[in-house]
Amino acid sequence: MIFVLAALVLALMWAAVTGAFTFGNLVLGGAVGVIALLLMRERIVRPTLFVKFGKAFSLAGLFLFELSRSAVTVALLVLSPDLSKRLKPAIIAFPLRVRTDAEITLLANLITLTPGTLSVDVSNDRRVLYVHALSVPDRDKLIADIAGGFEAKIMEVFE
Amino acid sequence: MSGAAFLDWAIAITLVVLSIAFVLTAIRVVIGPELGDRVLALDMLVSVGIGFIAVIAIKTGFSLYLDIAIALGLVGFLSTVAFARYILHRGRPADAGSKRVASDG
Amino acid sequence: MVDVLQYVAGIAMLLGGGFALTAAIGLIRLPDLYTRMHAASKAGAMATGLMFLSIAVVAFDGSVILRAAIGFVFVLLTTPVSAHLLARASFLTGYRPADITKPIELDAKDIE
Numbered sequence: 001m002i003f004v005l006a007a008l009v010l011a012l013m014w015a016a017v018t019g020a021f022t023f024g025n026l027v028l029g030g031a032v033g034v035i036a037l038l039l040m041r042e043r044i045v046r047p048t049l050f051v052k053f054g055k056a057f058s059l060a061g062l063f064l065f066e067l068s069r070s071a072v073t074v075a076l077l078v079l080s081p082d083l084s085k086r087l088k089p090a091i092i093a094f095p096l097r098v099r100t101d102a103e104i105t106l107l108a109n110l111i112t113l114t115p116g117t118l119s120v121d122v123s124n125d126r127r128v129l130y131v132h133a134l135s136v137p138d139r140d141k142l143i144a145d146i147a148g149g150f151e152a153k154i155m156e157v158f159e
Numbered sequence: 160m161s162g163a164a165f166l167d168w169a170i171a172i173t174l175v176v177l178s179i180a181f182v183l184t185a186i187r188v189v190i191g192p193e194l195g196d197r198v199l200a201l202d203m204l205v206s207v208g209i210g211f212i213a214v215i216a217i218k219t220g221f222s223l224y225l226d227i228a229i230a231l232g233l234v235g236f237l238s239t240v241a242f243a244r245y246i247l248h249r250g251r252p253a254d255a256g257s258k259r260v261a262s263d264g
Numbered sequence: 265m266v267d268v269l270q271y272v273a274g275i276a277m278l279l280g281g282g283f284a285l286t287a288a289i290g291l292i293r294l295p296d297l298y299t300r301m302h303a304a305s306k307a308g309a310m311a312t313g314l315m316f317l318s319i320a321v322v323a324f325d326g327s328v329i330l331r332a333a334i335g336f337v338f339v340l341l342t343t344p345v346s347a348h349l350l351a352r353a354s355f356l357t358g359y360r361p362a363d364i365t366k367p368i369e370l371d372a373k374d375i376e
Binding site (some may be wrong): 013016017020021065067068070072074075078079083084087089090091092108109110112116118119120121132134139 | 276282283286287289292293294295296298299301302303304305307309310313327330331334340341344345347348351352355361362364367368
Binding site for chain 3 (some may be wrong): 161162163165166168169170172173176177179180181183184186193195196198199200202203206207209210213214216217222225226228231232234236239240241243244246247249263
């Protein structure tokens, strides 16, 4: 069931990218989608993903807002004349509360695209995410920000 | 000023701005100092290239250019991933703690 | 109506060009690979997104808007992944962050 749904979504995406919603094109897209799904080693599609659309959209909204803020912050920092004084980079160990691969991946991607932070790597036991930050006046506040913002939202969506 | 005139003006300005960005990024590709810096700058060049293609798409009115921009984005991503694997597999230096001297590789 | 769309597209285009330029200036001015990555990934993704928005607005056609949206989503999905892989590879091969970076709570042996 989920497989069929995923193939359908892929067929629609195919039609959108090629720009022609004809019957033949949709069938072709579905065929390519099924082959791609069969070639994948693991099942990445899970029913929970389709259920919590509302919360996923709110996460996407928060994300787009943070991305614009982030780009403006970095642009202002780069253009400021006293760059070296305002720059206080650090690599910080962020203790993860989320556990599954999908959640960690999503959190790492969101962190990379938001103000002043960039995820470098996750530790071998998947309990710590190493985050590079552009200017860190207060390490604990940064950790609290991420834990209370994106991580909490992600936990709601994946619950 | 009419919309079309403003758009033409914006296209001209954006092409100049993107050219400056392209040159600055190319300077980073040349001066390095490490392979990682160059790969990052090449990744950025792809972004600027997508910008150029988008502006040309609007200038000429061919939305087919959009497909080229998407394809370039995906190819650029794959090349960066391949370069990252290459950096990793080229092996780490004997003294992993010290900063490495840039090689010509 | 067409006028308004063209104004919006032009402004998005100019903003996108501006972000691309700041990303490039960041690449030149920032001290090490990890800080440069901030400029390239954030401002770069923003620039690409604004350019796609500009095309979508000026064409104002269903399939073009959809394709522009998909292109933007692709960029958003791929940018952090490539930045992460490059940062990881560089750190593991011994590229140390600039001296002003502190604290560094990461040891190469934790992430091998």
